[in-house]
């Protein structure tokens with residue numbers, strides 16, 4: 001056989017390079033195919049969720065190909081980070097942006113032209129400068145990578161006008177292939193990107209956006225602080241991110257968590273850069289568990305073990321929400337995503353947009369509306385999210401709030417058929433609101449001018465309201481009976497599946513939207529019922545038995561440990577920790593430490609056995625709740641001041657003073673009143689009262705007076721001795 005003498009294009013050893021430079025043994029997902037495609041000089045479009053490993057898709061080809069790859073990236077702050085990382089791998093990467101001085105810029109340009117630089121990161125605003133274009137024309141460019149390519153589209157959540165000029169600039173540089181990458185793109189945005197970059201021919205690599213290990217949950221904004229603290233405390237020691245919309249909110253929530261013993265730190269652009277960096281580092285190094293942040297936080301942060309992401313305020317778009325929640329569970333273990341939703345937030349955000357140019361404002365409004373739809377819907381969250389990004393998720397996921405607590409479904413065969421007919425009869429040229437209006441048989445200028453009031457379907461669905469139809473139509477989209485027209489935003493078209501349904505209608509179960517107002521009301525009513533029911537009688541009895549047993553062991557009267565009202569409160573609030581116990585009325589730190597442990601154990605067991613949800617109360621910010629006068633009294637008693645004097649200096653009588661002192665004593669502070677008592681009662685009489693309390697079944701003063709004899713003792717004597725007794729045996 002003759003030797004075949006073909007020119008074999010040398011395919012570089014990509015795997016070897018991957019190992020050699022980056023130290024990874026394996027490509028992830030479609031990385032290798034993408035890299036191959038770029039090396040072969042094809043236009044490439046990569047849509048992959050955050051963390052999937054997009055950077056490598058242009059970094060590795062840049063190393064293999066001759067010349068310099070241009071990487072366009074919108075975030076200057078991230079640029080330096082990425083360049084540093086590459087430099088650490090021994091790759092010559094540099095950046096051009098407004099943070100560089102003139103001489104630094106010249107040095108970078110020189111290095112690029114000499115061919116040393118493999119990757120040059122450029123900010124879009126630097127790219128559009130004439131001198132940059134001149135310079136790039138002189139350099140050998142291997143390809144252009146456009147990171148965060150969704151910034152091109154006005155229909156996305158992060159539109160940047162300079163991004164729209166990229167194509168023109170690339171044309172000026174010469175014939176170079178493009179790789180565009182993004183982690184978020186609705187079908188509309190995808191189309192926009194390809195159109196704008198004129199890369200309809202591109203090979204598209206899209207991986208599923210599904211993050212199977214993330215649990216999605218939406219709760220109405222009600223008692224939000226309390227809910228937040230409970231949620232975070234249930235995840236004690238785990239890493240979490242809490243997003244708030246304003247810096248002020250960030251500060252407030254970080255503070256709230258701190259006073260509630262959560263290791264939380266704030267992060268926002270208004271902080272001193274050193275503090276901000278230190279806080280970020282503390283989070284990364286596990287010196288803090290929770291970071292409370294504006295959305296400025298998290299970009300480029302790759303902490304794998306974030307166990308929960310909370311949106312304290314409703315986010316501006318599903319894109320943003322999805323990216324932010326995407327920072328949870330990067331290591332593949334579970335991540336909980338909780339969003340607090342209120343329509344007020346949507347209205348507030350809409351107001352923020354009022355100074356934007358018209359189209360941008362309208363688009364922001366649509367994104368917000370999608371956000372509200374998502375929150376309101378009782379359809380599987382994952383189904384909704386994936387549908388939003390153009391994927392079909394066939395069944396309910398079983399791992400979101402709507403799947404875990406499904407709302408009752410209703411048979412919607414007739415209504416769905418009606419809705420689909422309405423779309424067909426209006427010639428597939430209208431948005432959902434208009435279709436709803438036709439179904440309800442309402443009138444407006446549009447209806448009149450299109451003559452839609454003459455359609456057979458007009459008014460057929462008047463027994464349902466606008467919200468019903470809107471929700472139903474959205475579910476038709478998710479079920480693939482309708483689809484959004486990508487070219488004409490907002491227009492709904494019928495699919496083959498939808499046509500089929502009109503011809504052969506079949507049973508279809510849909511869900512009504514959440515009615516959060518009602519849900520909150522129900523919850524409140526339940527809470528009230530619980531409160532009215534008061535304490536848990538079974539636990540109260542168990543606590544009493546325990547008190548009796550321990551009192552016996554310690555040879556103390558039971559009330560010395562805890563009095564009934566304290567036990568009742570324990571059986572109402574279920575304290576699980578020493579601190580919580582100390583906050584129970586009549587307990588205090590002293591008694592909690594001295595007697596608390598077995599009681600806490602009992603409560604814990606009871607709570608576990610009976611699946612009781614405990615309402616760890618939000619601790620008031622000022623943890624010290626001793627009033628000034630109490631502090632004054634304690635200080636004066638420490639100085640052995642005469643009680644009459646203390647009373648008169650505070651303008652109160654002896655009785656009031658005694659009450660204050662009893663309060664102090666009952667909340668666990670030890671007081672030594674011997675200096676005063678020794679002056680009013682001799683030791684023999686002191687012993688008699690002391691012994692009485694030791695064997696009594698109650699510390700009630702009236703009972704004591706009766707037992708001990710009103711001739712012998714005054715009420716004040718007994719009160720004083722009770723304080724002494726409790727201070728010594730109980731505190």
Ligand code: ADP
Pocket residue numbers: 024025026027028031048049050051052053054055056183302
């Ligand atoms: P994206 O840009 O898609 O959000 P990155 O490019 O930042 O993701 O990559 C996420 C993480 O995955 C980085 O820590 C990166 O080093 C790592 N990574 C990327 N590709 C691989 C691979 N083939 N093997 C192991 N780790 C990888």
Ligand code: ZN
Pocket residue numbers: 379380381382383396397398399400401402403
């Ligand atoms: Zn689900």
